[in-house]
Amino acid sequence: MTHATPDAAPSPADQAAREPRPARRPIAADATPEQLISRHAADILASPGMRVEATCIQHGDTSVLAHSAAVSAWCVVIARTLRVPVDERALVRGSLLHDYFLYDWHVDDPSHRLHGFTHPGVACANAERDFGLTPTERSMVRHHMFPLTPTPPTCREGAILCLADKIVATRETLHGFSLRLHKARARRARSN
Numbered sequence: 365m366t367h368a369t370p371d372a373a374p375s376p377a378d379q380a381a382r383e384p385r386p387a388r389r390p391i392a393a394d395a396t397p398e399q400l401i402s403r404h405a406a407d408i409l410a411s412p413g414m415r416v417e418a419t420c421i422q423h424g425d426t427s428v429l430a431h432s433a434a435v436s437a438w439c440v441v442i443a444r445t446l447r448v449p450v451d452e453r454a455l456v457r458g459s460l461l462h463d464y465f466l467y468d469w470h471v472d473d474p475s476h477r478l479h480g481f482t483h484p485g486v487a488c489a490n491a492e493r494d495f496g497l498t499p500t501e502r503s504m505v506r507h508h509m510f511p512l513t514p515t516p517p518t519c520r521e522g523a524i525l526c527l528a529d530k531i532v533a534t535r536e537t538l539h540g541f542s543l544r545l546h547k548a549r550a551r552r553a554r555s556n
């Protein structure tokens with residue numbers, strides 16, 4: 365039988381689970397999306413995991429860190445535009461951590477083959493380990509790939525994240541295509 369050590373420091377997951385669930389409110393009107401990200405997620409932005417994200421490409425030439433920050437900013441914009449009361453802190457933190465899988469999925473490796481389906485679970489486990497997740501944040505990360513993964517978001521913050529992620533991913537992918545097209549044209553012009 366195991367006994368909990370009374371003076372052991374609580375893990376990030378324990379701390380997050382003990383936090384009371386805050387009431388949902390309209391997004392603060394006095395701050396930009398970037399200011400809200402700094403307010404609620406300074407610890408995440410300064411973490412070693414975000415330095416890993418900065419070195420991994422998500423779409424086109426966009427890093428996972430830049431993608432995640434853009435998705436977080438879009439979540440704020442969407443919630444504010446729709447005037448939906450949300451758990452502001454969870455919206456910012458869950459969206460910033462939604463792709464916290466910490467590897468470059470473009471690297472040819474058998475474990476990356478099902479990346480689209482498996483990375484929400486990996487991101488969830490990593491984020492839980494490094495920061496702890498509230499139930500809302502956990503649900504956001506786990507279901508952000510819907511409809512590619514079958515379970516839809518179970519909270520409004522998750523639905524907003526799903527929408528923001530698709531908007532940002534589409535913009536980044538199109539930007540990547542036009543970048544490649546531009547480079548191919550420049551190469552052709554040089555060889556003529």
Ligand SMILES: [Fe+2]
Pocket residue numbers: 462463483484508509
């Ligand atoms: Fe994702």
Ligand SMILES: [Fe+2]
Pocket residue numbers: 431435462463529533
């Ligand atoms: Fe994403």
